[in-house]
Amino acid sequence: MLISDRYDFAGEALVGGMAQVLVCNDVVLERRVAIKVMPGSANRRRIRDEIAALLKMRSKHVVQVYDILSLSHDDLAIVQEYISGLDFFDDATKPENTNDYLRLIWQIAAGLADIHEAGIIHRDIKPNNMKIDSEGVVKIFDFGLAREEGGNACTVGFVGTRGFAAPELYAHDAKFTTAVDTYAFGATALFIGLRDLPDELKFQPPRALAGSHFSAFSFTLGSDVVEILKACLELDPSNRPSMKKVRDVLALHLLEGRHKALVVFNSKPSYLSAANRSVTLTLPTLGEVEIYYDGFDFVVRGVAGDVFVNNKRVVIGTKLPGACVVALGATEHGSRRRYITFDLSHPEIVL
Structure with a gap:
């Protein structure tokens, strides 16, 4: 036919x-x-x-x-x-370890961040509205409930999938934002790890989570990953993170130990990575700084005297941005000050 x-x-x-x-x-x-x-x-x-x-x-x-x-x-x-793969209700998609889990939910978060960047609210994110294709890439589909973001994003009566629908969608003449997708993402991420939804999410409307269900997986997630996933399920939509922020936190953990930075001081280069995690740079009597790679970020682990990053004074724990200039010595020292250039390479997630 x-x-x-x-x-x-x-x-x-x-x-x-x-x-x-x-x-x-x-x-x-x-x-x-x-x-x-x-x-x-x-x-x-x-x-x-x-x-x-x-x-x-x-x-x-x-x-x-x-x-x-x-x-x-x-x-x-x-x-x-055409996506021939399995959706996330199929137990064959269950991740076996932390890395597999992060790869799956990072892809969902990346897709939702792109959807929101286009000004669209999907409104029906759930495990069977996404599949894994033959190359291991997660694809989101079924935009039949989608709406453009803005003042007209509202509906009369409940439209969505119970268990994954945000609490604000249960209100009559409900007004909603991209935060409804963030909530559904949080519920989907929880289902992928648990293969079920906790009772709190099955109420209509859903209730606040009691306990840390994201810590009940058969594998372990980092504390900041658990916190941002829990925040996705906040009852108040204004307390939920953007999907861009969720995507970036997950990416940081997927790329743990793979970042590299070039530090140039007095024309001498130093390379920071998982193999060489620390460098200390000193200008006698004026300033000293130790930069340390913790697997996720490049941070100031030690500081003495006057040290600035992009003209802002640093303290222990300051994270260095992707590209910056570190100055040793205060501005009143004029030509005696010395400058360090810092450039961070951004590795890509390979699926």
């Missing part, structure tokens, strides 16, 4: 919610695609929302739209990237 004289139905159809998904072969470009059909004119607004959202996406972790079709009987359809 050919659809629109181009897409050959491959014999597999999936039904869920208000749509049917047909797995087809694109006979022109010779690739497999997923055609999502939403029947009847009553759903035109819904599918237009999904099309508008997906056309804005430019993310490795969001499905790509290839085509839009008008079918008979007022049906509309989206032709999109």
Whole structure:
């Protein structure tokens, strides 16, 4: 059976919610695609929302739209990237260790950060609205509930998935922000680690978490990872972090021990990394600083005299930014001051 004289139905159809998904072969470009059909004119607004959202996406972790079709009987359809992998309700996706877990949820966070950067609220993030493709890349899909961010982001009555829907979505004429996706991400991250949701999240609306469920996994997470994941599930949306911040915290842990920095003082270079974690730079009588790599950040571990980073006085614990100038000696010492250049390389997460 050919659809629109181009897409050959491959014999597999999936039904869920208000749509049917047909797995087809694109006979022109010779690739497999997923055609999502939403029947009847009553759903035109819904599918237009999904099309508008997906056309804005430019993310490795969001499905790509290839085509839009008008079918008979007022049906509309989206032709999109076909993901053959498993969704996160399948126990085969359960991570076995900390690194595997961080790689999965970092990808979800990265996709959501891209979605929010485009000004879109997904509004139905949950384990079966994302899959892992054949290359191990997580893809987020199903934008049928998506809305553009802004004053019109509201709904009458509850729309969402219980257990993953933020508490504010249960209010009549609910107004919402990207924080609803952050909450759903937190619930999804908890489900991925526990393979279930705690009872507090199953109430309607959900209640505050009692206890640290993120510490009950079969593997261990860093304390700052646990804290930011717990913050995603705050009942007050204003207390939830942005997905960009969540993504960056997770990335820091995935890249533990892989950062490198070049420190140049008196024309002599020093390299800081996991193999060489510390360097001490001294200008007699004026200033001294020890820079230490703790696996996540480059921090000041020791300081004496007058030391400044980008003209701000440093103290023990100061984190050095990606590129900066460290000055030894106060400004009144004029030409006696010495400067250190610091450049941090940014390794990429390889999936």
